[in-house]
Amino acid sequence: MRITVTVDGTAYTDDVEPRLLLVHYLRDRLGKVGTVIGCDTGNCGACTVHLNGHSVKSCSVLAVQADGGDVLTVEGLSRNGTLHPVQQAFRDNHALQCGYCTPGMIMQTLDLLAEEPDPDERAVRLGLEGNLCRCTGYQNIVSAVQDAAQRLRGGGSAESTPTEAAKSDTAPGGVR
């Protein structure tokens, strides 16, 4: 089947098998390897992209379903070398370790913040429920999302937001 899809601002027309998953189309046909695959059951969210303005798990969408659509991936977020505020917030809050879940987390965060610009901690945790991270224990991700929310609401750059680590206490009582 012939499909036309706009990905990160560029239109592509391709012949694809009807069964081709959107994530494979992005990765294998377009070389958009920033979007990754973590599972085959739609449970991990690593493959999250936006289709027509909303987050989808691109492993659970067929490429043909994206025909005529507009896809945004993590690779389309930064402009002229400037990180998107969500990317910057993830970086500043140490919200990633291996980084494998990160593209999906960032794309899901954008969707979450579009719906709820000022989420409390519970709302962030529930909003990210479909995205698994094995490294971070989520705490810094939650901080990053709230930090990003503030940046997007125009609360100024929180570049020097004190991170959890900086706040953590060091009691020197044990020094030998």
Next chain:
Amino acid sequence: MTATAEPEIGKARTRKEDEHLVTGRTRWTDNLVLPGMQHLAILRSPFAHARITGVDTAAAREMPGVVAVLTGADLAEEQGSLPCAWPITPDMKSPPAPSLAVDGVNFAGEAVAVVVARSAYEAHDALEAIDVDYDELPVVLDLAAAAADGADLVHPDLGTNVSATWTFDSAEAGSGGDVEQAIRDAEVLVERTFRQQRLIPAFMEPRSVVVDPTGAQITMWSATQIPHILRLMLAMTLGIPEHKLRVVAPDVGGGFGGKLQVTPEEVIALLVARRLGKPVKYTESRSETMLAAHHGRDQIQKLTLAARRDGTVTGMKVELLADMGAYLRLVTPGVPILGAFMFNGIYKFPAYHFTCTNVFTTKVPTDAYRGAGRPEATFAIERMMDELATELSLDPLELRARNWITHEEFPFDTVAGLTYDSGNYEAATARARELFDYDGLRREQSERRERNDPVQLGIGVSTFTEMCGLAPSRTLGALAYGAGGWEHAAIRMLPTGKVEVVTGSSAHGQGHETAWSQVVADQLGVPFEDVEVLHGDTQTSPRGMDTYGSRSLAVGAIAVVKAAEKVIAKARPIAAHLMECAEDDLEFTAGRFRVKGTEKAVGIGDVALAVFAAHDLPDGVEPNLDSEATYDPENFSFPHGTHLCAAEVDTETGKVRIRSYVCVDDIGHVVNPLIVEGQVHGGLAQGIAQALYEEAVYDESGTLLSGSFAEYQVPSAADLPTFTTGRTETPATGNPLGVKGVGEAGTIASTPAVVNAVLDAVRRFGVRDIEMPCTPMRVWNAIHTAQGGAR
């Protein structure tokens, strides 16, 4: 060149690694595309135990895009046996472990045939057309039954399911007294049997391997934690000359021990690529990861704790059954014995006995998983301490304080034969108590008890230490491990004063590039930004022992320090020559050699440029400022800490909610608090997951039921609380940075803290134990069973 005034070590630097990770400009193995590359798909056994009586690949070969279909028989001559590097006893039984099954299969998911095709979709299509005839054999699933006489055998040729029995006895080792005597003399005995359920490491990036056989060397890219060990093992087991093989671990999406392996898939890809003379790629699906990548834990622990009525512990006996699964992979047999040295925890009881029986079953092999042996040991001792406290009606923290090694007693020779160099359990515990509001929560707990609140509160304690910085080579040798525990580093001062650091430690999310840059910036007095860290490629980083066992900082970064010292030593005579002074007149601070008592100075970068030009060097001086160092630690390091968990247990539904979690970890000096904090959080998540959520479950036919993220409950953000973390800082005495290591601490300490909290909430109903994971069903059942079903 500007010198950094403020030390880098201790700064919460955001990571150098992150820019490319947050923008998607990553180098995962599965991203690689090479000209002419073919794709592999692997057919896996649906049966746990069967003989293969025939494989018909004819139809598969005719499928579109298929280049080749190979069976174990096709590769039998060349595939060798997957390596086990840890023969824990001289008579250990280890069956041959083929990468592609030849005669039969011993776990569901074992690789049986491989399809090579133009595309991954076509390769997978062709799997369906392969016809395999299996003769089913009895499955061996129950660990205790497998160890018993007369059990069905996994490997009938071995005549037993017992691979090895390994023993440590404090009386024999001279590190303590006789346990049997302690048990006879005990005023109180606590006996318990705990199950360490089987866990799946569940790194987020599925394993992937690309092999290019077309160059002067065969190059393998693999999502591995151990590029160096992998290269060596492949060379040794496949007979490929080591110098003809290059292994690259590009960006690696998590490991947790799960990628500390020589995998069948890597061997298969290598053999197929070599046979075809073409690049190949294999990337597994998540379901395949769950099924066929090694699992962790899976032990039955039988414990006897002897004590006096005042709470003084007098001895402990440990009898373990450890599930090896169907084969011994790289370090499978050694995982439980790593725990042998930790069952005594932070306590100074005088008698200890440990026996471990390693048993084969028809399940996927077990091997390293975050903490490897130490979480199991810590769980056991910390659960036992709580049981003893209950028995004696003592506060669990009070009981611990009566038994722990006090700050004045370090260095301390333990009953398990280790020397703990430093620690301050009092300080960590006091700090944790305070952050947690221990007394306040205890008050709330009794109030809830009094009013029979359907939601009860439990408080769980876990005080722990662990051995990390694996490991002194001599110690590993004594334990019959096949390699040493050193680490390698090289530093290259470039003519412009920039610095390349090469480390043998291979990161997969730990932030080495950032942390090593901080270390080097301080050592050489160069800006953090001027340091580039290279790792994970046997070509750029030819020597290494890789990353596991929280060894990167405590061993790997120390090698970097040693290499930096050599660079400075090399630069010193040259600086003296340039400034026409005696070497002894020079002091090196903040990146500059200064003539003492004068303003005359030259930066190390200027020396590097002068060395490059080499116009005017002292006689006999080599024109470079490069150095290498290999560091072998003299001892492990021993992080410790106190973790406190408050859990709310809904007695009507069995649901557990962690209300608050406080941990105070002492990991010695901290290079980057940001990274440390992240490691602690991630570790806690994995330990809590063992306590509450995760378990690999096989049905009675040996089929893995928890074969995807739909059934295997890796916790999401919604399942975990916000952690409160604190630190005390008792430097390690064995290394120049005073660092201990942090990667596994959170996992090791948190599982018992959570389970102790759950039990603390429901003990009043007569519940004595709940198997992990403490799911709502199990908790509810435990309450009802203890109440005679009448509640």
